[in-house]
Amino acid sequence: MIVDDVKINVFAGHGGRGLVTFSKTKMTQGPTGGNGGIGGSIFIEGVSDLGALRQFRFKKELRADDGQNGKSQLNDGHDGDDLTLYVPVGTVAHLVQTNSPVWGRRNIEIGKIGQREIIAKGGKGGKGNFLFRSATDTSPEKFEEGKPGESFEIRLELKMIADVGFIGLPNVGKSSLLNEITNAKSKVANYPFTTLEPNLGIYFDLILADIPGLIEGASEGKGLGIKFLRHIERTKILFHFVSADSANPISDYKTVRTELEIYNTLLLEKPEHIFISKSDTVLESVIKNIKADFKKLNKEVTPISILDETSLGDFKKILNNLITEKQA
Numbered sequence: 001m002i003v004d005d006v007k008i009n010v011f012a013g014h015g016g017r018g019l020v021t022f023s024k025t026k027m028t029q030g031p032t033g034g035n036g037g038i039g040g041s042i043f044i045e046g047v048s049d050l051g052a053l054r055q056f057r058f059k060k061e062l063r064a065d066d067g068q069n070g071k072s073q074l075n076d077g078h079d080g081d082d083l084t085l086y087v088p089v090g091t092v093a094h095l096v097q098t099n100s101p102v103w104g105r106r107n108i109e110i111g112k113i114g115q116r117e118i119i120a121k122g123g124k125g126g127k128g129n130f131l132f133r134s135a136t137d138t139s140p141e142k143f144e145e146g147k148p149g150e151s152f153e154i155r156l157e158l159k160m161i162a163d164v165g166f167i168g169l170p171n172v173g174k175s176s177l178l179n180e181i182t183n184a185k186s187k188v189a190n191y192p193f194t195t196l197e198p199n200l201g202i203y204f205d206l207i208l209a210d211i212p213g214l215i216e217g218a219s220e221g222k223g224l225g226i227k228f229l230r231h232i233e234r235t236k237i238l239f240h241f242v243s244a245d246s247a248n249p250i251s252d253y254k255t256v257r258t259e260l261e262i263y264n265t266l267l268l269e270k271p272e273h274i275f276i277s278k279s280d281t282v283l284e285s286v287i288k289n290i291k292a293d294f295k296k297l298n299k300e301v302t303p304i305s306i307l308d309e310t311s312l313g314d315f316k317k318i319l320n321n322l323i324t325e326k327q328a
């Protein structure tokens, strides 16, 4: 099952201590202690893998490296390496308790692949004795300790933000199409409930989400249930697929819409495109009839088949228009 809500403890690196040392050369016995290095900070960065939070199920303590202590001959200690945690696009990070300069009171939302945000800042390194020299103190024994890195308990909650959500009854070809037009590798098979977790595919600037099939009663927990309706809430546009080989495409369409409505009426207000999938499996005349039936509901539908290049081209045009709108 997809991990979509985890708590982790992050520890940014401690700053290194400044060094107290003096030049060994007799002429110049001045202070030469270098500064401590800065502790590594911790970042989160968005990736397309929706399952990425799984890594935190058992590994809950995440530490960046400490800065090294200062060295002799004015050499500063190395800074600690930063640590990057990869989280799915649509992850919201909240502080469980504290407040901090890095966070203020905000939540940090990862809305884009590659978006990188700091969540815990490494500690400053301490000054070595070289920086404490003065006219009155040419042999200072003073130094600073490094400062501790920030540490927090953080909750990572996946609230997927896809541009387009693929919805429909099971087995209508949602995953097949996602695989066809993106580099996704969603499992495909000729039986219902093949897809058990949402999958993301990237089409240029758009994030497409293949949502597991919905059935009547999904909003009450039937089939794979309402878990995924929550994800649909966060998609901007719905692509609703109805199979051309269905005995009753209109009733299939209404079944899914009813489940959306029961879960949250606002879902019905999302922009929607309706596609008649697997259009290669029926005669042209059947497609015409389905179109006419939807027309009576004032709905336009677009036939699509992964075996028909022309229809795939039409599908990509719709996506390209969405990209243009998104950029505008």
Ligand SMILES: Nc1nc2c(ncn2[C@@H]2O[C@H](COP(=O)(O)OP(=O)(O)OP(=O)(O)O)[C@@H](O)[C@H]2O)c(=O)[nH]1
Residues within 6 Å of the ligand: 169, 170, 171, 172, 173, 174, 175, 176, 177, 187, 188, 189, 190, 191, 192, 193, 194, 195, 196, 211, 212, 213, 214, 277, 278, 279, 280, 281, 304, 305, 306, 307
């Ligand atoms: N002839 C034909 N078969 C298709 C087409 N698209 C998908 N299929 C087949 O339909 C079956 C179901 O496809 P999936 O992509 O797994 O369907 P799905 O909607 O993702 O199903 P769930 O994950 O169960 O919701 C598979 O056997 C596919 O090979 C199509 O355009 N034409």
Ligand SMILES: [Mg+2]
Residues within 6 Å of the ligand: 174, 175, 176, 186, 187, 188, 194, 195, 210, 212, 213
């Ligand atoms: Mg599927």
